[in-house]
Amino acid sequence: MDNNHEATLKYHEQEWQINSGMTIRHAIEKVGLDPQSVLAIRQKKLVNHQTIVEPKDEILLVNVISGG
């Protein structure tokens, strides 16, 4: 498979290679996370979950649920 079309999704210490072309929301669901409970950051900017993942993107997911 051609890696040039892949993008990276990061959450805490976890990292996934995902295919570009799908929405961030879809990617979040694919790796088993709840879109409600994370924000997506690309190049230090908040991006909405309908954004299409581009090849070589690095998307950082930030947990928004805190306890205590």
Next chain:
Amino acid sequence: MRCQHCGEVAVISMPQHRLKLCEKHFPLWVERRVARTIESFQMFSSDDRLLVAVSGGKDSLALWEILLRLGYQADGLYIHLGIEHEGYSHVSQSYAEAFAATHPDATLHLVDVRARYGRSIPELAREGGRRACSRCGMIKRYIMNRTAREGDYDAIVTGHNLDDEAAQLLQNNLYWLRGYLQRQAPVLPQTCQGLVRKAKPLCLVAERESAAYTFVRGIEYIQQECPHSAGATSIFHKKILNDMERRSPGTKLQYYQGFVRARQDGFIIGDEDTPPLEECERCGQPTTANALCAFCRMLETEET
């Protein structure tokens, strides 16, 4: 996905409000929402001096920023709990200090529990055979009230968001904790001399909105969780509520606002004979116990 105000790229979609906003209009929307919450619950007025309980986390720093932008006189209080796991307390303090350093018109008060009272929260909890969180809540409430009184503040404000409040309500409902249901409110007025008013201006702002706000406003906060919160019931309840929210956007807001209205309409009736508050013999803080308040009793029993 486009901003409904200006047509620029939206950074967030809020299905419960049928709203999509860009990085310029979203923070303004949050600030306006908080301003309206403060007014509608008559939390405090523009002359009041506010003390913000700052943990270094997203909600309390977002709240501090919003209050300052709205023109309130808001100072911060950071309580160093002495939680050493991965330097948690030190790291969170540094975020509170970094925020204060960029907001020169606001003062940050620091109270170090161990330096002032001899033991950290985990040590006090261990001595009393309790979980850290059960001690932590009581000690924080004590220090907040005391600092607010000593500094002549009119109200203590905390960063509890909609998800915190909805999860707390679910917990209180499930076990029908009547005393807690009665006291769960957007604002608790000063019921007696010495007990400072408390308000939660973010109570109608969802947790993801509060986190998104800090990003868009460029506020750095501690993302690490307090190690004692692992496995907290509140996280479990938040997840359940988020599942419901996904199926039916607006559930959390309806649940909480419905409760607040019911409470205002007198559906939640409290204990008729709440004992009057007296002054603690040692520290002068209000207490329902006679002689010593719970905080002074804890220090005393755990000293011996």
